[in-house]
Amino acid sequence: MLAFLWAHEHGSFSSAARAHGLSPSAISKLVTRLENRLSVRLFQRGTRSLTLTEEGAIYLSSARSVMDAMAEADSLAEFFPAKISGTLRIHTMATFAKHQILPWLPDFLEAHPDLSVEIEVGAQYVDQFEKGLDIAIHSGVLPDSSRVARRIGESSWITCATPEYLSRRGTPEVPEDLLKHDCFHFTFSSPWNVWSYEVDGKSIVVPVKPRSTFTQGDLLRSVALSGGGIIRLADFHIGGDIKAGRLVPVLDDFRSHVVQPIYLIYANRNNLSPRIRVFVEYLERQIGLRPWKV
Template identity: 35%
Template sequence: MDRLKGIEVVIVVAEEGGFAPAAKRLGMSPPAVTRTVLALEEHLGIRLFRRTTRVVRLTESGERYIAGGRRVLDELAEAEASASGAHKGLKGQVAVTAPGMFGRLFVAPIALDFLALHPDISLRTLFVDRITDLVEEGLDVAVRIGHLPDSSLVATQVGLMRQVVCASPSYLASHGVPRAPNDLEGMEGIDFSFSAPQRHWAFRSSGRSRAVRPRSRLSVNSAEVAVAAAVAGRGVARLLAYQVEAEVRAGRLEIVLADFEPPPLPVHVLHVEGRHAAARVRAFVGMMVERLRSEDWLS
């Protein structure tokens, strides 16, 4: 069995959503496509697709298989182009993920500039406020804010990000400006977390860490909603500096308790290397690192 051909067939079936349209695109007969998929499933010992009379969908194992399969085909194409002397520019797809607001504000402009420089590159973005698995979700590059667990990913630190407490001028005028973390206990806090409300806010005082729990009537899982709520005077918010930078500059929010902020969080650009990263991924990572390191809000 030609396993490279099998990878190609599985990818096309997944993209077309069926065996018949995949056969048409591949120039094969539908029975030949079916036999190829069945032979590959038998070889792997897994089911790649869920089949019904109406739809064909990838299983979880199938999702992982085509994510790796795409990388194999891309690396093979790049190796062949280099060996034949036809490698005149970067080709293929780069898939990047980042936190939602960060991705829209900072990664997207870099990605668009990268596309303009490399006309044979395609790019896929996934901007979500959750930790993604690069391998399982078929991603090449990620931006992460926070301390990293040990992993096989290659990480390049591009800066540090402050965690700030802020509120609107009107809220501070009516409730007072907090002078110490304990003052927050009498104020309304806007809880914001990627996965669950952060009931306690950590601060640093006299070299030691301390936690404070503001009262809260509002918990959100979107940075934009937390920022909007703070601007509307709904309470005090704990956010990352880049998320409130525009509102602070415009005077709609004020940062408080700056002297008690915890240590800033590291910001990394990560990528899947394997034996060696594709040239297009290395080029994209290089551009991301250079551009992010030039941002004023990163220390």
């Protein structure tokens, strides 16, 4: 269509070609391809000039309208980077949302009044980008996929209980002591239920038999805070409780040195929308300001 408009504007294939850095044969082939697709002749070819046919004159008006509309659409892109608006859709772990996003989310929304945020929570990563998801934030081993995963932090798992529970039942001295305590973990099958420790440089797993199981980490945290027993959760979840003394780490000398990476996942790395980019920058800044490592 552009070749057709250029040929009409310059009066010949050769003049249009010189003006736009193409060969005359290229312009001619493009116009011929357009004529074949439309099944009409758009130009009467002369030895030195081109003349529009009746069909060509009709097509010229429509082609100009199409190109004007395309130019207008392209011009709107100039405003995209500067305008942070729309709805940002996020999927993450409930505990990460509650303890590492919600505390600063009101300030973020106040800074971007035209942006809204939808947060869907789930313990495990599920690819929902085809359904409109913008980003996901999850920890652990991710399934192989074509998505882009960027490591934004890491977490370690801490075994802990309240001072009151430990005073009443005693503090475990070695990992095997856990078998004599009331312990709690997740209902669903997950590596999070593997209570692993390091003894004499070797990794061991204690086959903890939970008194109760829960689908959410916050329920585990609540039962521990009530003095119910011992739990094992990520430091990004309970770091604040430990720093405040509400929960006390146990078996720290046997804590596994294996850490779980925390990933930011999005569909592809090219042309991130402004709403995604500004959230990612804010998130990484907040993680830097609020270290949870204990």
